[in-house]
Amino acid sequence: MDISTQTTDASPPTPEPSVAQLKGNARGATRPGDRIFLGLSRGSGILLLVIMAAIAVFLTYRASLAISKDHGNFLTTFEWNTNLTPPSFGIAVLAFGTVVSSIIAMALAVPVAVAIALFLTHYAPRKLSGPIAYVIDLLAAVPSIVYGLWGALILVPHMQGLYGWLNDYLGWTGIFSWDGGAPRAMLTVGILLAIMILPIITNVSREVFRQVPRMHEEAALALGATRWEVVRMSVLPFGRSGVISASMLGLGRALGETMAVATVLSPSYDIQASLLDPGGGTFAQNIASKFGEATEQGRDALIASGLVLFVITLLVNGAARAIIARRKEYSGANA
């Protein structure tokens, strides 16, 4: 990097050309071509910022139109009657359903994903782990509507047995009591979401586990640690923040998932204590299901609920990024 970055044109001489100027500022942009190119690329960057701002502004604007007409309380009303005059709707049920289904999904997916990531990096035979990682990569690309179709037509019938079993043995808790309806309730949604976010969490965790310094592992092995002790003492502590951020990314997906929930859940506007009784809804599912029948007023109300979802996912993703950012940035070129 200590090569002089002077170009041959007659740019005004600067006293001391600094290292940063190679990649840095607009000093090179004295020629028209440079100026245009810099303008274009900076313009695209600014455009992205403008889009983000526009999303926030326009959603807020339409949402405010809807909320000002809302006869119920937007935060606590248990219904979604947007075509009435005056309309009455609230996000309480949606917020509850979104949080519950995501919690179930995370509780199921994170341990399994971490285990699979460990399997691929530390347990699987070398010959197997490459192809399996590749297949999991591909599975992350399967469109969510296909998961939705599979969930509704294959997973739901298979849940019947599990629901019955949970009701028989854990029904007394209240959380797992079942009235015998179609198993299209929060638990099924949570399981389907877990299956969907599994590949993403696995992929990111695997990348992190792969970066564990070999020396840490070998030092533990040399002290006589078993493989599990190596994992517990050197791999997991090193990968903890990576796993957390991977989980947050998965959580972001689960919160915003639309089609898979819309196909599987049979929604209603009340909150059930039991995870097995049909009830509740999620933000994204409600938007997809109610959109068809919504008037302009109804669409504004849906936009208002979308705004809440937007803010929630921003917070979750922001937290994930903050955790990642605490890890040292690593770039390949001349690092």
Next chain:
Amino acid sequence: MSNALVTDKRPSTLRAASLPKWTPYAIAAGSLALGIGISAAADLHSKIQWGLIAAILFVLGTYGIAARVEGRRQAKDRVATSLVWVAFLVALIPLVSLVWVTISRGVKVLNVYFLTHSMGVVADSEPGGGIYHAIIGSLEQVGLATLIGAPIGVMTAIYLVEYGRGRLASAVTFFVDVMTGIPSIVAGLFILSLMLIFKMQPFGFAGSLALAILMMPVVVRSTEEMLKLVPNELREASLALGVPKWRTILKVVLPTSIGGITTGIMLAIARIAGETAPVLLLVFGNPFINNNPFEGAQASLPLYIYQQYSQSAGANAAYDRAWAASLTLIAFVMILNLVARGIARWKAPKAGR
């Protein structure tokens, strides 16, 4: 850990007692047989339950046997190993089932007729019809989204890597990260709010705009990674020869990283091709062929799957079509993925790292 060593009361030979190599297999076979036996005796029908019982027996059996013979540390190690294996196998069940069902049910009605006909005069509950209109819609919407999203994404990445310093760049970096996490339905709602303001009816290009918003951050991220891999020596050599910076970027930096950039764009295309939610809100779906993405409702493959499922009231013909369309969509996405990875391997920057 050292405590365990000290309190170990086994005879002090150099090699501790250990189970033979075939033990895990034997325990697996035993617990499988026992699991099936118990399930059959308890009259459980679901094979998933059989598997779960066998898995639990396997983990417990491993711990018991290993703790007796090898000591507790080794037993824990074996349990961890078997848990990791069990987690992997359990996770395989739904994923394999998904792929298997899609393929086996999808091939039923998937043929040339299916690919070249629309649903124009076919009721949702009747057999017949096809996905031609949906393929046209998908290709046009995704194509337009790529035309908008890919150049903006690549240029933004160039700005961040080649020029980016200071507040604007860090703001862009941060918001690209944030944008990656936007749920697709929110992007759809954003365009919908614009359409409500301008009183527009659903049309294909509106869907493209939402898809482009979803695509941009993905392209920026992957392109950025690729540009960072280009060695600075190449840039310096070019600049030292007096080549202007913009020509250096166009003629040196981009060609070096073009493989990775293409891969990133194709993966982004694969991602947006499967998006349903924004298309549902903005393009609305249409059983007839509409070749014009700028006017009138269009169909798209993921939306077609959803509508075949949700509007058919359980008709088998519609489910068959939904599976066949899923298979088409998955095949499209997978081919894009495979080609993208092929390009990445073929064009990988040789001087990088």
